[in-house]
Amino acid sequence: MRLLHTSDWHLGRSFHREDMLGAQARFVDHLVETVRAESVDAVLVSGDLYDRALPPVDAVALCDDALKRLAAEKVQVVVISGNHDSAQRLGFGSGLMDAAGVHLRADPQRVGEPVLLADGTAVYGIPYLEPEVVRTRWDLPERGHTAALTEAMRRVRDDLKNRDAPRSVVLAHAFVTGGEASDSERDISVGGVASVPMSVFDGVDYVALGHLHGRQRMSETVRYSGSPLAYSFSEEHQVKGAWLVDLQDKAHAEFVEAPVPRRAARIKGRLDGLLTEERYAAYEDHWLQVTLTDDDRPAGAMDRLRKRFPHTLALAFEPESATADDRSRTERIRDRSDLEIAYDFVKEVRGAPADEAERDLLHEAFESCRQAEAAR
Template identity: 70%
Template sequence: MRFLHTSDWHLGRSFHREDLLQAQAAFADHLVETVRAERVDCVLVSGDVYDRALPAVDAVRLCDQTLARLVGLGARVVLIAGNHDSMHRLGFGSSLMDAAGVHLRTDFARVGEPVVLDGTAIYGVPYLEPELLRHDWELDERSHTAALTEAMCRVRADAAGRARSVVLSHAFVTGGEAAPETSDSERDISVGGSSNVPVSVFDGIDYVALGHLHGRQALTDRVRYSGSPLAYSFSEERHRKGSWLVDLHDGGMEAAFVEAPVPRRLARLRGRLEDLLSDPRHEGVEDRWLQVTLTDARRPSAAMERLRRRFPHTLVLGFEPEEGPGEDTRTWTERVKGRSELEVAGDFVAEVTDGPADGTERDLLHRAFEHCRIKEARA
């Protein structure tokens, strides 16, 4: 059997207000072409198909078209719900779609019912919220480990007499050969109890296709995260995005990573504004989406506009001034003591711009304070 393991599509998501639907459509094209070129038997989608429980119409349309194209190539699709998905909305029509070769597994009650392809049993274990399961499954504790351990007991009860087994799961799994790498775009799932699940929960399974973490990683040779197909935070600047192409046979398992297209690379810059605008070393990132942190002692005026003249795709601007030898360490109470309203307001203007208030600005501030005093006097 040849599988293509992918996850965390997050269809409908934007990147700092940049619409990603076209980039997600380009990934869908890449996915379909990979399935065709590599003669993939089954596509495994390990959750977070959509970015929110009630997805946008365009996101639903893209998902529908992608699944239809995959089935049109003769591939089967097994897809589970992630913590961003609504298991009820995503699972609508699952019984009918089974007949078409798209197997939606969003109901925790069905974790022990596999999709069987050429002797390989594929078990879809959707995101398990412990609080919703502990009564039905009589869990001893409120944790993701308890929930997934019970799910795997049900999987093993069915898999015992089968030749090969594959599990899809959406969870935060730890252990194995390397500590899992997280990113800023992943939603915290610890609210539903302790989130960490040991990799040993999946012992004995021939391949485990994980979703939730957005960086590709192999916890063991047989337990892997594919990661998201696109970067969804600047913390993923150095990620390689794509899917795992997995061959599962009687002699063992082989996996190769298939890289996905990158719509626009990311970079993070830090420094004083004038240095960033003039330094030739930054020529290589002028066409990238940027997160910029300015370290000027005072906040430069029109910083974003000036940055975008050189770096037109700057999306995020932060300000972390470097401490200078003459920095004022007094508290705000000490700084404003005995000073007039106009002087304090003038200090604010100087703090958030590149210099003190000019005559026009001081006149505007003066008139504003006068207006306030008159209004209070008339109250």
């Protein structure tokens, strides 16, 4: 049984205002070609098919085209909703699509119902679980992602006990402890805790993870495929693609690289050096984030840079002589939750930190927004 594990397509997403739909369409072409060339039996898409709950029309059309083309190849397709997707919208018509071999799993109540492949392999789709939503629905004793996924996996194991399946596979959209994040994933922390231990997924033959945008091997049987395209400059060194997984006595996986429309990179230096030095010639066709270190901000810097580097997308200034924190904004907020960033914003614009009542109000607002989005 041969599987192709992919995730985090984020259809409809742009990259610093650059339209990525054409590049996403080329990835779909590559995906279908890989299915055909490698005799793939099932395609697993581990969440975040779209970039937002209400995707643009062109993104929906591309998703429709991708699923129809995969179904035409006579492969089984299993898709789960991610934290960027609207579970209700993505799951619409799932009962009808099952008959075509496209299995959309967006309802937490169905986590214990597998998709059975031709050889009897049981594939369980665990959609992104909003902890507060399933805590009430499942009457969980604790809050958080670990409690939610532990219960989901209990239901998976209970089903496996009563099923003579030769192998078992789980799709999940989560942040597993030890995973390496990039700047383009949306924070999913609850009470400051976003990650779940890998041991939650013990007992199955392969775990196809989504959410983190860099390919990662957490263990031989637990892997992230990463996103097929770079969606932040922090992904400049990542190799994009999908895992081709053979399920035999044990899972064996090799990585299939996806086409890259244009490489992303970050360069830093004084403007004159960037415009004249030969060592920067290799970046002339890249999407670039440029940080200028001139003591004085050069006039017309972006226009001058784009004469040599026409695909410069982001520009920052960090003078070499500055004594303040010289980290970029991205680096300063990398390990901070949305709530902590909001606290910092209040302090910056008002000159005084939020008091306890204001902090409680901000926390309530974030939780309300999170639950409202999950319920869409």
